[in-house]
Amino acid sequence: MAKVKFKIPVKCGEKFELSVEDIASSGDGISHYKGYTLFVPQTVKGDMVFVEVIKTTPRFGVTRLIKLITHSADRTEPECPIYFECGGCQLQHIKYDEQMEFKKKAVKDSLERIGKIKLEFKPEIIPARQPFFYRNKGIFSLKRTRKGLKVGFFAKGTHNVVDIKDCPVLLEPINKIKEAIRRSIENKNVSVYNELHHKGFLRSLIIRQSAKTKEILIGLVTTEGNFDSSVIQDIAEINNTLKGNYKIVGIVQNINSLKTNIILGTENRLLWGRDYLNESLGGINYQLSLTSFFQINPYQTETLLKTVEEMLTGVKGTILDTYSGIGSISLYLAKNSVSPIIGIEENEVAIEDAKKSAERNGIKNCSFLAGTTEKHLKNFEGSSDTKAIILDPPRKGCSEEVLNSVLKIKPERIVYVSCNPSTLSRDLNKLCQEVYCIKDVKVIDMFPQTVHMETVVLLEKREINKKIGR
Numbered sequence: 001m002a003k004v005k006f007k008i009p010v011k012c013g014e015k016f017e018l019s020v021e022d023i024a025s026s027g028d029g030i031s032h033y034k035g036y037t038l039f040v041p042q043t044v045k046g047d048m049v050f051v052e053v054i055k056t057t058p059r060f061g062v063t064r065l066i067k068l069i070t071h072s073a074d075r076t077e078p079e080c081p082i083y084f085e086c087g088g089c090q091l092q093h094i095k096y097d098e099q100m101e102f103k104k105k106a107v108k109d110s111l112e113r114i115g116k117i118k119l120e121f122k123p124e125i126i127p128a129r130q131p132f133f134y135r136n137k138g139i140f141s142l143k144r145t146r147k148g149l150k151v152g153f154f155a156k157g158t159h160n161v162v163d164i165k166d167c168p169v170l171l172e173p174i175n176k177i178k179e180a181i182r183r184s185i186e187n188k189n190v191s192v193y194n195e196l197h198h199k200g201f202l203r204s205l206i207i208r209q210s211a212k213t214k215e216i217l218i219g220l221v222t223t224e225g226n227f228d229s230s231v232i233q234d235i236a237e238i239n240n241t242l243k244g245n246y247k248i249v250g251i252v253q254n255i256n257s258l259k260t261n262i263i264l265g266t267e268n269r270l271l272w273g274r275d276y277l278n279e280s281l282g283g284i285n286y287q288l289s290l291t292s293f294f295q296i297n298p299y300q301t302e303t304l305l306k307t308v309e310e311m312l313t314g315v316k317g318t319i320l321d322t323y324s325g326i327g328s329i330s331l332y333l334a335k336n337s338v339s340p341i342i343g344i345e346e347n348e349v350a351i352e353d354a355k356k357s358a359e360r361n362g363i364k365n366c367s368f369l370a371g372t373t374e375k376h377l378k379n380f381e382g383s384s385d386t387k388a389i390i391l392d393p394p395r396k397g398c399s400e401e402v403l404n405s406v407l408k409i410k411p412e413r414i415v416y417v418s419c420n421p422s423t424l425s426r427d428l429n430k431l432c433q434e435v436y437c438i439k440d441v442k443v444i445d446m447f448p449q450t451v452h453m454e455t456v457v458l459l460e461k462r463e464i465n466k467k468i469g470r
């Protein structure tokens with residue numbers, strides 16, 4: 001039988017009133033008009049709005065907010081004056097409590113829809129104590145325009161740079177240092193990369209800071225070439241103007257000559273000072289290089305570390321910490337445990353950081369393997385020593401190969417740390433088919449004001465525990 005074609009009930013340019021019913025995973029409001037889904041950016045559940053349709057597709061349409069008719073009680077004034085232009089945050093116009101409800105629901109819905117997992121308990125959400133001024137790394141794009149140099153973030157869904165002076169989610173010194181570097185780039189007329197023409201030198205500016213040690217590392221991502229030494233001198237001299245023991249400890253040039261959206265290239269050159277900063281969290285002193293991964297919210301990272309530790313309480317035997325980065329989880333666990341802990345990480349710079357940190361903290365029961373999780377997990381397949389595996393993959397989640405190895409190793413417990421509920425749910429669906437059940441789910445708000453969240457899930461083998469949540 002031929003499919004009946006769904007007739008889109010609206011046309012681009014049409015204007016009407018809508019009530020906003022929910023918030024989509026993108027942070028946009030969701031509404032319906034004659035059964036057709038419409039997204040309404042910059043709105044909150046409970047708003048009454050007047051909109052114009054700007055895009056239609058067979059499944060949904062997109063509107064532009066013309067007027068807010070009545071405000072939802074969940075709405076709040078954004079801290080950032082350019083919030084609605086900048087694509088960095090998506091939830092600043094929503095009260096923080098409601099942001100928490102949104103995140104809790106996002107994880108639950110994703111587990112149900114993608115993972116086919118019905119939890120028999122409510123996931124706990126751990127809000128941030130500091131919902132602003134928490135981010136320890138700023139990655140700024142640059143653009144020269146007729147009106148001057150723009151240094152900021154991309155507008156939502158575009159590569160248009162929105163100039164920003166004071167970003168209220170960044171640790172405060174990062175804003176000040178960025179402005180001082182902006183002045184140097186302008187005064188010294190440094191060539192700035194033009195993405196469209198793939199020409200120019202300075203592509204991005206990275207400022208990474210430790211909230212605890214107050215050390216700051218500067219990254220200058222460029223195409224091939226050299227800086228005038230006076231530019232580097234200028235940046236180093238920013239130290240003379242910093243108050244409160246903040247200190248730039250190094251300036252690193254990262255070379256990326258490819259025509260790509262990926263920020264970092266593979267080659268690093270030390271231009272001044274040292275090529276890492278010292279970070280201190282949970283009683284461990286970590287070495288952190290420019291290109292190594294590190295959680296961006298130091299306050300909530302301590303909560304994350306404690307959560308993983310609690311979930312692994314009582315494990316006796318080897319713990320594999322896969323996708324281990326600079327060993328933030330491995331070293332923290334090793335400090336309070338006698339179990340052998342093995343970190344696996346493909347980024348060799350991060351592995352070097354991890355090994356140095358193990359040495360400087362006098363940790364002997366923790367070792368690190370450089371290479372992919374896919375490659376190394378295979379070697380653990382046939383041995384019964386591994387009692388727990390931590391999975392902390394990037395946004396794309398674990399590969400089939402990794403999940404198959406985990407199911408062959410069959411550790412007593414798995415702790416899955418994820419920044420993407422969709423891939424987490426996909427992977428849990430596979431792990432929970434026969435062997436594992438979900439024992440605990442905690443959502444940690446690592447990224448206040450944005451749609452992102454960190455989820456930590458404890459899985460146990462079914463024969464050990466009665467089935468809870470598939």
Ligand SMILES: C[S@@+](CC[C@H](N)C(=O)[O-])C[C@H]1O[C@@H](n2cnc3c(N)ncnc32)[C@H](O)[C@@H]1O
Pocket residue numbers: 292293294295322323324325326327328329344345346347350371372373374392393394395
């Ligand atoms: C989300 S980060 C987690 C890092 C660390 N667990 C932490 O909490 O700081 C993911 C890490 O996995 C690494 N990675 C990505 N794909 C990998 C793979 N196939 N095998 C091993 N490491 C990988 C990245 O370099 C990154 O350091």
